Amino acid sequence: MKQGAFVGVRTELERLFGEIPEAEWQALEREGYVDAYEVALDETERQEALTLAIQFLKRRGIRPRKAVRTQGSAYSLDGVSGAIVALQAAELNRVLNAPVGTLTETERALRDTVNGFRRQYLPEGLIPPESIPEWLRAQSGAVVSETALILHPEVAGEVIAKIQRREPVQLTPEQVQSIQQACETLAYGGRVYPVREGALQHLKACVEAVRAFTQWAEGDCIAYVLSGAVPEGLPIDWSIRTTYPANLSFIQVRVPAFFRPETVGRLYAQVRRGVARGSRLRGLQESHIALIRFVEQYRLQHPKARWSAITEAWNAECEKQGRPEWRMRVETVARHYNGYVRTLLNLATAVQE
Known part of the structure; x- marks a missing residue:
């Protein structure tokens, strides 16, 4: 037997089965499967020899590895995306409540779509986030685009x-x-709902409009339209495809453009390990990011709140969260807050080389 033949068949089989015990290799050689691979006259005979070797190993209880196909969405947990989402929610709120004459054509379409849906299907007001699955299940009507x-x-x-x-x-x-044809769907809370004529069809239009405006995940758009809930951050979409016997893995990661190259590199490594954790961007501390999100969330609930009230609520939240060092004085909070927002927006719009 030529060493090259043993290396060739071993490479092919380990791509399919992973690491194989040495005793099994000795059995393959003893039974003549390696020699059959070596003396093959062409690719067809070589594949036939490889198939016989695979069947031999299966009979001995060795099982091929399954192709790994993994995909999903996560959030950047460094908080920057969460702060940006809070600013986006504030802008969405402005658009939905602004006079028509002050809006662009795209903003008017968004305003009319969402407000029209809420008037027609949520006449008693927005619903609590925990009631969304029940509301989605309760909608009837013919499935769209069957x-x-x-x-x-x-x-x-x-x-x-x-x-x-x-x-x-x-x-x-x-x-x-x-x-x-495949029907249209809405995905929320790990479940997929077929889009039906009526409320869900109109909700689908709202979701598409909000998503085009924000790039939020579909489930987050649903939650915003139905309950006004603001997501924790911008989505990171990732997928891993591994094929055998080629043994090639492909990773795709879709991230916000403001991510620095080194952040994307770390995220890639984390997805590669099957872990989705955030990383921290330079220029903003954790307390700055938390303040931005808190202020924008507070203003959504209290549009006319003065800085004195915001500062009092912020300091109370700091104590509640066990971060008294984050407390701020009312005389300086507005100046610091505006500076933090400028830094955040610079990060979000900067072109990274």
Whole structure:
């Protein structure tokens, strides 16, 4: 047996099975599977020899590794995304309550879509976040986009020609084909809901409008429209695909553009280890980020609040969270807050080389 043949078949089998005990390799060699791989005259015979070796190992209780297919979403837990989301929520609130004449066309469409939905389907006001799953399940109506009707190819050309000549067109059932299509869906809380005519169809339009404005995750958009809840941060979408026997893994990570290259690198390493943790951006401390989010959240609930009231509530929250060192004086909180926001927005809009 040539050493090259042993190396070749071993490489192929370990790509499929992972590390194989030495005793199994000796059995493969003793039974002639390695020699069969070596004397193969072409790729077809080589694959046949490899298949026989695979079947031999399976009979001995060795099982191939399964292809790993993992994907999901997480949040940046460094808090920067959470602070930015709070600013986005404040801007959303402004758009939804602003006079029409002060808005752009896109903002007007967003305002009309969300406010129209809330007036029609939430007449008693927003619902608590914990009631959202029950509300989604309660909606009835026909599922949207279950089927589509298309012309059979042999008649499509003739029909189009008649339409172009403005001649009347008559179709028989045999000339029309019905095809099944995947229905639209809404994903919330780990469950997928088919979009139905009525409330869910209108909610889907709201979600798409809010998502285009914010890039929030779909579930977060649903929660905002139905309850006014603000998400914890911007989503990080990631996926891992590993194929065998090629043994190649591919990682895709979708992150906000303000992430520094070194942050993306750390995130990649964390996803690679199957761990989604945030990292900290320079320029803002944890207390600064927490203050931005707190102020914007407080203003959503108390639009006319003065800095004295905000500072009092912030200091109370610091004590509650066990961070008395984060307390601030009312004389300086506004100046510091505005500086922190400028730093945050500079981070968010900076082009990283």
